[in-house]
Amino acid sequence: MKGFKLTILNDILSPQDLKSLSRTDLDNLAGELRSRILETVSKNGGHLASNLGIVETTLAIHLVFDAPDDQIVFDVGHQCYAHKLLTGRQQQFNTLRQWQGISGFTNRNECDAFGAGHSGTSVSAALGLAMANQLDGKQHYVVAVVGDGSFTNGMIYEALNNCNKKNLRLIIILNDNEMSISENVGGLSNYLSKIRNSQNYFNLKHHTQSVLHRIPLVGEGLIKGTRKFKKQIKKRVVAENFFEHLGLDYLGPVDGGDLKKLESVLSEAKSKQNCCLVHVHTVKGKGYQHAEEHPERYHSSGPFDLSKGIEAKPSGDTFSAVFGKIMVAAANTNASICAITAAMTGGTGLDKFSQAHPQRFYDVGIAEEHAVTFAAGLSANGKTPVCAIYSTFVQRVYDQLIHDAAIQKLPLIMALDRCGLVPGDGITHQGIYDCSYLCSIPGIKIYSPETYDEMKMSFATCFENKSLAVIRYPKGAEKKYDRSGFIKLKGLSYQDFFNQDVNRAAHQTVKPEIVMVTYGRITENAYDAIALLRATYSIRLIKLVKVYPLDLSEMLPLLQQPELVYILEEGVKSGGIGEKLAAAIAQDEQINPGKLRIRAIENPLMEQGDLTSLYDCCGFLPGQIATEIAKIVEKKTA
Ligand SMILES: Cc1ncc(C[n+]2csc(CCOP(=O)(O)OP(=O)(O)O)c2C)c(N)n1
Ligand SMILES: CC(=O)[C@@H](O)[C@H](O)COP(=O)(O)O
């Protein structure tokens, strides 16, 4: 792909420039868009397969509609790369997903009609935009683009239920590529495949309708009563589908690779008086053979060699993979263990479990709320459910955890993946809120293992204790550094970095000047910061594994001596573990609350970027931590 000349794309400064292109130019442009997407994702990482599949649909949308007056709302937003390239962001496209570059999702700051990252929001947002237009007497259209996977999300149906208003300039494009990240699941996916496979349904329907139009007595232009009669006949001859029953017009399925047909069907949708759903059949990964053959592998990828494709096997363990192993091993000996995922089998490491224990594995679709209440139901009838969900998507299940688990006093284990800062995906995917909001759920216990061993122990404890518990861990692998000096207590471990000549037994009597308290992946940063400080100060590092409720009887005695207690937290400051500890210290007569400092995330609206840039922005790099601590101590002793 290197050196591929993008002759047409270079001249597209706005969607208006598309409108004068010839058919041949448009076809070539589709190829150029794919090349640019491939080239960029192979360098920066990103969501490849979905973007390759939706190129012609995006072109058709921008040919038929007039953005930005007409507003396009992408569900999830991970498939918006062609849209970005056609809407004035070509120059920055090489900065995709990079620090201070452009986001891999739709982003209102970048001039998209609505931002996203989480699934299922598009139709509600688009309906709101369309209603606002209607109130203002504006004639603009709003187009929601939703994948078949996202159509498994309940919010879509809540929104569809409200779309049956007259003269609503709202068009919903169902981008059906037969895939979520992995294969799409459930009754809806079967139903869509039925519509697709009812051969020529669309053609038959159109043919029937045009025949009906031609019958003299019921033809166009006749009085209302006759129209009613015509509708009755239509209904009998052509069965309505689910969407039509909800009061929407339905067009499709249309071949999503056929730009001319797409344009014609979208133009027809525009002419409808109702909200219209256009069902487009696309191919995930289209145009790059590796991605067409393995759409799941190319859903979201890191950088890779375009000529070779992505290696089949990930190398080495990750927290997700270790979680998968823990689950398989536990379920081998405990028949009550069940695993639930909301469309993230591979990402959460549950693929092995799904093969080893298919009867006890549930992929419920992109339906986190349902996943948790469903798990609570399993729990109520004696099962041991483990819900594996990314931290960011758990934001959706706050009420389910309170109403359906905590209040019911039901044991339930939440395995939270992708906790902490999430580099490439950015602002919508940061796993930095969970500790803060989950702490207030009655009876909840939160563990934040930093190592695979701690993770295993946390799960073992939770399987045994049968309570409402959260085990949270980051994306990727455990950090490698020397942990041999840590002394384990119940819910924490600690290590003293005093004068190296002092032996461990003597530590008890030596006074640490600084105590650092931290948890999770960022412990390594604390450890590295200590390496910069230990020649000057004696420091104690406390690593929490059980982060909530805090085991104060273990911890407070360790905090009494130092001049400074410095809490380092890869999560939001507001309501976080640091603030919980501060509140506990404030009530302890032995500890002066004035010696506490919290370094946590104060501006959580953190865009995408590499982890080092994100850490830098938060003051989390070891050098920054060391400098801050030295300054505080100097000020105190001055
Ligand atoms: C609430 C929520 N849960 C899970 C995800 C993770 N996720 C991102 S894309 C995706 C699959 C979407 O499938 P579909 O809508 O069909 O789009 P496609 O990738 O096939 O184009 C999932 C599960 C998410 N973004 N939001
Ligand atoms: C769009 C989305 O929400 C997912 O595709 C997410 O980007 C996947 O992240 P991982 O690649 O870390 O599984």
Ligand SMILES: [Mg+2]
């Ligand atoms: Mg799909």
